[in-house]
């Protein structure tokens with residue numbers, strides 16, 4: 001299923017008529033205007049723990065009608081860069097179509113071909129359903145995907161199974177080093193308080209958007225017959241929020 005026009009639900013009605021938070025003042029995604037980011041030296045490098053999974057671990061890959069979701073074991077955790085501990089829930093992708101790019105965040109109004117989101121929840125709550133309604137409940141690591149000369153073997157571990165879940169299906173893929181889906185340099189990032197970019201748009205996400213991009217081959221970024229296209233929400237107003245940067 002294709003996503004509906006940004007900010008609109010499947011019935012053509014704006015999301016916030018059914019989900020009030022979708023009309024809130026701390027919504028995501030946003031355009032990151034690099035001239036207005038605030039350098040914050042206290043932002044430490046993001047550290048990942050437990051991301052390198054054995055191929056004995058089987059991970060569920062499913063097409064939920066909006067995106068492709070890889071469910072992640074709670075073994076994966078953010079071990080640095082956030083004040084509290086967060087454990088992984090799932091990762092998913094946002095992409096465009098042959099007619100245009102599909103990242104959710106933009107940088108200086110530049111939209112990238114695609115964007116990966118690795119969703120984590122704060123372990124002071126019992127599970128992500130409980131966590132996602134609390135302001136410090138979720139942490140999402142976002143990275144932009146760009147077209148490069150070489151195939152990305154880590155993304156290939158997911159993309160090679162997509163044809164099996166064309167409809168709304170699921171398949172199990174062997175574990176691999178999930179960190180390979182993110183940029184090599186986790187020190188350079190933007191951070192701000194925002195929301196889920198899909199209903200119910202809970203304003204409970206501390207977003208980290210990496211400055212370095214991930215390279216995939218042209219074939220990997222998507223061809224015109226991929227079933228899911230343009231599943232990104234339009235950028236939202238900052239309403240006075242500041243975007244922090246871990247670098248100058």
Ligand SMILES: NS(=O)(=O)c1c(F)c(F)c(SCCc2ccc(C(=O)O)cc2)c(F)c1NC1CCCCCCC1
Nearest residue numbers: 064066067069089090092117119128132195196197198
């Ligand atoms: N960018 S994002 O993180 O807001 C996001 C999106 F933009 C998304 F578009 C999605 S997929 C659309 C929502 C959805 C639909 C079906 C199912 C299911 O059948 O399991 C689940 C979710 C999507 F799954 C997510 N991430 C989910 C948000 C819903 C639940 C909270 C925790 C998991 C992260």
Ligand SMILES: [Zn+2]
Nearest residue numbers: 092094117197
């Ligand atoms: Zn997302």
